[in-house]
Amino acid sequence: MNQTKPGTRVDRRRFLTLAGLAGAGAATGVRPAAAEATPDPDIVNLPPWTQALGAGVNNHPYGIPSPFEKDVVRREVTWLTASSESSVSFTPLYALDGIITPNGLCFVRHHGGEAEIDPARHHFMIHGMVDKPLVFTMEDIKRMPGRTNRVYFLECAANSGMEWRGAQLNGCQYTHGMIHNVVYTGVPLRAFLEAAGVKSKGKWVLAEGADASAMTRSIPLEKAMDDCLVAWAMNGEALRPEQGYPLRLVVPGWEGNMWIKWLRRIEVGDQPWGQREETSKYTDLLADGRSRRFTFIMDAKSVVTSPSPQAPLRAKGPNVVSGVAWSGRGTITRVDVTLDGGKNWTTARIEGPALPRAMTRFYLDFDWNGEELLLQSRAMDDTGYVQPTKAELRAVRGVNSIYHNNGIQTWLVRGNGEAENVEVS
C-alpha cells in the first residue's frame, strides 16, 4: 500500500480503485476481506528506519519539512502577470491546518522583486508634519518600549480576483491562497509617531518600502495610531526576506498591499498622496464606470480547504470538512457549512483561537455516502456581517472590480471523491 503514502503519485485508475474499495468497505462497516487476508509488509517486516540509525541532531541546522511533504509548496500561475518580479505566489492552503501559516509557505507578492537588505544599513525615517523628524536603526527599533505580539491575517486585495467572472482556477491554493496568518513581533507605529510628535494638521501617513518598487500607500492617521505595527519578526523569527526583512508594516484587517515591506519611511501629511497603488491599482471599478477608492478593509470570508480540488475525499464514511475563515472587521463568530449548494446549512465547529482580524479554523465532521456534494462555507463576524454569495456581490459591483472578492466558494465533490471549483445558481 505504499502508493498511498503522502508525496507519491497515484495514477487515476489506481486512485479510483482504492477509493472504491475503501467506499465499499465503509458502506458495510466491514473492511474488505482481501485486505484482512494479507498482512501488511510495513507491519510484519522491519522497515529500515527501525533498524538503521537516522541522521544526527544537526543534520539540518535550519530544519526543513519531510521529503514526503515536498509538494506542499508555494506555486505561481505564470499567465497572471508579465514578470515574476511583479507577481504573486500562492499559499498551499489545501495542505495546511490550524491557523498559523509556516513562514516558508506564506504567499509572496512583490512589485519590484525580493530586496535583500543588510539590517545594519537599514533605516526607518519619520518626517513630514511632525515636530521632530527622526531616523531609527534596527537596533533602535528593537530597543523601543511597548513590544507586542499579535496574530493577524494578511490577505492580498486581489485574493480570489480571478474568480469574478466565474470559476476559473482549480484549487483553493489558487482561488484563496493570497493569504497568510502569522504571529508578528513589533512595536506599535504609534510609538514612533508620538516620538516624532505629529502636528495637529497631520491626518494621513505615507508608508514607503526600500525595494525597487519603492511601494507607497496613504493610510489614515487614525489607523496608524490605532493598531498598526512596525514588525521585525514573524512566527518567532526574523521576517523572511520575501516578507520584508528586516522591517515591515502590519495593518490589521486591511488589504495586503498596505502592509509595506522593507519599510523605510513614514511621512505625515494632511491629505492622501494619490499614489499609483491607490489610484491605478487597489481601486474597485464598478458596473457604472465609477470606482471605489480607499477600500481598505477585507470583509469576512471563508473557504473549505479540504476537501477541495487539490485535496480529494479518499473514502466513504467518516470525513472532516476543514476550512478557514477570517474578517478584517473583527472576530469570526460563526461559520456555516452546506453540503447541498446552500439549500441547508449546519454550523461548523470553530476550533482553536478565534482572534480578531486573524485566520480561524473550522471543522465539520460528517459521514460521506459517496453522493455528489456541493460544498460551501459561510463566515460571520462579530459586527454581524455575513459572507455573501458571489451573485450577491456581483449584483452590487459587477464583474470588473478585481479586488475584494469575498464571495462564497463552491466545491463540487464527485462520487469518486475528486473536487472541482464550480459556481451554482
Next chain:
Amino acid sequence: MSRSARSCAVAGAFLIAFTGLAAAEAVKLGRPALPEEIKAWDIDVRPDGLGLPEGKGSVSQGEEVFQNNCAACHGEFGEGVGRWPVLAGGQGTLKSERPEKTIGSFWPDTSTVFDYVHRAMPFGAAQTLQPDEVYAIVAYLLYLNDVVPEDYVLSKENFPTIALPNRANFYDDDRETTEKAFWNANPCMKDCKPKVEITSHAAVLDVTPDAGKEGDKPAGAVE
C-alpha cells in the same frame, strides 16, 4: 524688532525645538533626520503638486526619452508589448465588458504619473531618470492620451492645471451603506432554495497549472 520681541522669538523657537526633543527623548531612541536625508527619500508628489521638483519637459523630448527607456515594454505609443501594461487609450471603455484602464481612461491624477515613473520606472532601473526627463515622459504620455497638444511643455508651474479625464469618477469606500444587506443576523439555515444548478466549471477553462505528467490534476494535489 525690539530686544524683547527678539528674545521672545528666540525663546519661542527654542521652545518649539525643545518640545520636539522632549517628545523624541520620551523614548530616548532614534536621532534627528537631517534635511539632506529627508530630501534624498522624500520624492513623493501629491495631486495638488506638492513635492514636484523644479524642471520641465516637452512632448517631443518625452517621445525620445520614452523610446529609449520605456518603449521596449510599453510600446512606441504606450500600447503595451505582450502582457506589459498599456499606458494610453481605452477612453470610454470603463462600463464595457472588458475595460481598458490606462492613464488616459482611468487614472485620476497626473501627479501619480510623475511620482510613479520617477520612483519605480524603468522596471529594473528605478530612480535613474532626472526630473526633466520625467516631466518630458509625462508630457508624452499626456499627449498619447489626448490630454495635451503635440507642442506642449510640461513644467512644475503648469502641472496642477492638467486634469485627467476620469478625475471625478472615484469615491470613498461606501460598503457599509451600499452593502448593508450583507449584515444579517439570521441567515437562512433550512430549505433556503428549491433547487441548485451548476453555472460555471473551472475544469472547462482548464488554466490551472498542473503537475506536468498527468495533466489532469491541479499542481500540488494531495495523493
